[in-house]
Amino acid sequence: MSAPSAHASTPSTPADLGALAAAAPSADAAGVRPRDVDQVCVDTIRMLAVDMTNAANSGHPGMPMGMADVAHVLWTQFLRYDPKDPALRDRDRFVLSAGHGSALIYAMLHLSGYDLPMAEIRRFRQFGSRTPGHPEHGMTPGVEVTTGPLGQGIANAVGIALAQKMVGARFGAAVASGRVYAIVGDGCLMEGISAEAASIAGHWRLGNLKVCYDSNRISIDGSTDIAFSEDVAKRFEAHGWHVVACDGHDRAAVAAAITAANAVTDRPSLVVCRTVIGKGSPNRQGSEKAHGAPLGPDETKLTKAAYGWPMEPTFLVPREAYERYAARETELRAVRAEWDRNVAAWRASDAAAAARWDAAFATDGLTAAALLETLAKGAPFGSKATRQHSQAIQQKVAAEVPNLVGGSADLTHSNLTLIDGAKPVGLPTTAPEYSGRNIFFGVREHSMGAIANGMAAHGAFVPYTATFFAFLDYMRAPVRLASLSHHGVVFVFSHDSIGLGEDG
DSSP states (O other): OOOOOTOOOOOOOOOHHHHHHHHSSOTTTTTTOOOHHHHHHHHHHHHHHHHHHHHHHHHHHHHHHHHHHHHHHHIIOOOOTTOOOOOOTTEEEEEEGGGGGHHHHHHHHHHOSSSHHHHHHHHTTTTSSSSSOOOOOOTTOOOOSSSSSSTHHHHHHHHHHHHHHHHHHHGGGOOOOOOOOEEEEEEHHHHHHHHHHHHHHHHHHOOTEEEEEEEEOOTTTTTTGGOOOOOHHHHHHHHEEEEEEETTOOOHHHHHHHHHHOOOOOOSSEEEEEETTTTTTTTTTTTTTTTOOOOHHHHHHHHHHTOOOOOOSSSOOHHHHHHHHHHEEEEEEEEHHHHHHHHHHHHHHHHHHHHHHHHHOOOOOHHEEEEEHHHHHOOOOOOSHHHHHHHHHHHHHHHHHHHHEEESSOOHHTOOOOTTTTTBBSBBSOOBBBBBBEOOOOOHHHHHHHHHHHHHHHSSEEEEEEGGGGGGSSSHHHHHHHHHHHHEEEEEEEESSSSSSTOO
């Protein structure tokens, strides 16, 4: 797996949900209006987001309040995970592309039994906590990628989905059945990177990618009508996606929509969830006022009253909520046991493939020492262009690191980054082949970098990208995030010069 960030906290023992449930008050005892268990869970998610942002006096309560129903359905009915083993190789991956709504993922991880105790929930957005303002890779168990800049997450999700398809092509479905789920918002889809990523995901026919779109039509400046009037569903259909829509507050409709998306395996799916930002806040729901600031004491009192929720204690999790997620964890233990049996049988039937699979996940990037060692083995020097030396070195590295994969943003023969003798990934487009190593990203520098970050986060590959140095300006965000996240991505830039003249 990718190396954890240097600032990662020392993990404690993951939560025992049974013990937490036994210690927690019941909904009745807590003064919560009696209602069905799923409603208690959803309202718990909402109120945790309210309390987190109030305690920090900073943050975004509106998105978690609006997407609580969708998140609850996803985590209790569809997502396959093991909170005691967050790095399980064939887990379903969840990416919160709308990272400003980080209180949502922290609430879900806590309720699901990950190593994110209530003490960390209470320290939301505080220095040194594992609950930063935006999810960060390597800091919080269960957070797959760093999603600060909007749009990076959906492109990361494309990279993770591609990596999973490539693992399946190499080793089979027994170890590559996981899906990638993501939540994106209007801001993510306004960013140009989302169009680049969605376009190539449709081209690659990534049927294991399922994206839930939080269509609340609100951004910081107000209604999205002031700057965003496109038909998102038609855009994604044009990219080659399957699209289904639902009321994001009707849990049965959400479950039906995700079920329909999962039934489509030959292309990615977009689930358009019509939601209300800040759902339940009498004076802020449906408004930009719920987007980037805590509700504050007066509006919190009104909101909790509307939900039949007590003002005290804050950070309340009723027993029924812990019990519901403990039941899901029990279901998933059976899923994990079946996966373990299938993997054991596969290992017994093909020990050589299993050894290659283990080696792929053991590779932790290409260190400077490894590159120098390769150079020492006879890489040519002389009066050749640096990109020609780079090409020679790459072939040697590729021969020694079979999970080195990647490509260029439509400059393969200029950057000289083709792996000799390797097949292309994603061709033919009618029934894509994923067993190759050469990836053709097209003229999509920004998403190329973010897709490579997603591939690195997946853990089975060492990805590289290539373009002219001038185009680094188009991909600064993913290069920066690769550094901050300690991803083992190799970025190749050729044709450097002082000015942007010929071959600039």
